[in-house]
Amino acid sequence: MLRILAEQDPGELEAGLTAVGRGIVYGGAAIGPGIGIGLVVGNAITAMARQPEAAGMVRTTMFLGIAFTEALALFGFVLAFIISG
Amino acid sequence: MILGLEFPPISHVVEWPVGPLGINKVVVLMWLSTIIAIGVMWLGGRKKSLVPTGIQNIAESAVDFVEEGIVMQTIGPDGLKFTPFLITLFTFILSCNIWGLVPLAPMPVNARIALPVFMALLVYVIYHTVGVLTQGPITYMKNIMFMPGVPKVMYLLLTPIELVTKFISQPLSMAVRLFANMLAGHLLLVSFAVITAGLLTLGPTLVIFPFSFGLLVFLTTFEVLVAFLQAYIFTILAAVYIADAMHPAH
Numbered sequence: 001m002l003r004i005l006a007e008q009d010p011g012e013l014e015a016g017l018t019a020v021g022r023g024i025v026y027g028g029a030a031i032g033p034g035i036g037i038g039l040v041v042g043n044a045i046t047a048m049a050r051q052p053e054a055a056g057m058v059r060t061t062m063f064l065g066i067a068f069t070e071a072l073a074l075f076g077f078v079l080a081f082i083i084s085g
Numbered sequence: 086m087i088l089g090l091e092f093p094p095i096s097h098v099v100e101w102p103v104g105p106l107g108i109n110k111v112v113v114l115m116w117l118s119t120i121i122a123i124g125v126m127w128l129g130g131r132k133k134s135l136v137p138t139g140i141q142n143i144a145e146s147a148v149d150f151v152e153e154g155i156v157m158q159t160i161g162p163d164g165l166k167f168t169p170f171l172i173t174l175f176t177f178i179l180s181c182n183i184w185g186l187v188p189l190a191p192m193p194v195n196a197r198i199a200l201p202v203f204m205a206l207l208v209y210v211i212y213h214t215v216g217v218l219t220q221g222p223i224t225y226m227k228n229i230m231f232m233p234g235v236p237k238v239m240y241l242l243l244t245p246i247e248l249v250t251k252f253i254s255q256p257l258s259m260a261v262r263l264f265a266n267m268l269a270g271h272l273l274l275v276s277f278a279v280i281t282a283g284l285l286t287l288g289p290t291l292v293i294f295p296f297s298f299g300l301l302v303f304l305t306t307f308e309v310l311v312a313f314l315q316a317y318i319f320t321i322l323a324a325v326y327i328a329d330a331m332h333p334a335h
Contacts, residue, residue, distance in 0.1 A: 060158060062323070067318040071258045075263030 031075020036069040182312035205260035216330030228333040
């Protein structure tokens with residue numbers, strides 16, 4: 001088995017590890033904002049249900065909150081592309 | 086090679102052929118967006134009828150949307166002098182984003198990082214200049230670094246955070262948010278379109294074709310929403326940063 005591992009082309013190992021790294025970068029970056037956006041929208045729904053007159057302002061603030069948290073997930077996405085093998 | 090089709094490497098999505106002076110498809114679409122953004126506003130303002138119809142209606146809805154929905158909500162009445170800048174930002178970014186859905190030229194112009202970086206730098210220079218001009222340079226820096234109304238112990242933690250936020254994180258995140266949203270949407274659409282076209286070869290994979298096509302239709306609809314939303318969020322964040330610079334109370 002070690003003979004098989006020793007015959008590997010070193011470039012392929014690097015390419016494989018780069019792919020794994022990219023997956024980990026984006027996977028790890030998507031957990032937090034997923035939970036965060038769920039919290040923001042959930043609380044916005046509660047607020048809109050409690051006071052329908054304020055729904056417009058709550059909706060505006062909700063979009064602002066979604067933009068902030070989603071930006072963090074997208075940093076990870078962009079970083080996954082930047083990482084080069 | 087999947088199903089006998091040859092796929093170019095994925096880097097071709099981000100590397101395009103270049104003409105003289107670096108003019109490629111993205112640059113031409115950006116010029117067309119400029120013409121559209123200027124043209125809609127100019128044509129809408131020519132016939133000043135009291136009850137707007139046609140293109141005047143479109144222009145007035147856009148102006149009303151930015152003025153009532155963004156400027157008045159965030160900066161308030163003394164921000165009305167920034168309304169032209171924010172309207173320009175909104176219509177330009179929206180028309181740039183919509184190009185990603187047009188059939189013959191599907192390329193959201195903001196999917197290359199140069200334009201979002203330029204616009205974020207523009208907003209960065211503007212909001213710091215507004216802060217320095219309204220509050221004076223020393224008071225402005227003092228309000229950023231030592232936020233009023235906070236126990237003095239917190240300054241150890243708060244000052245580095247505020248400095249990094251105001252000077253690095255805010256413009257960077259504006260640019261990357263717009264760029265990454267547009268790039269991600271574009272990559273999704275390209276991948277699904279190629280997969281759908283590839284599934285058309287007859288054989289057992291033909292049964293997957295309707296699902297792939299349906300998902301492509303849904304993703305295109307979603308991208309319309311994302312295009313509008315990203316233009317709105319860029320503009321409202323620009324307004325919020327200008328408001329923060331003009332009225333420092335947290």
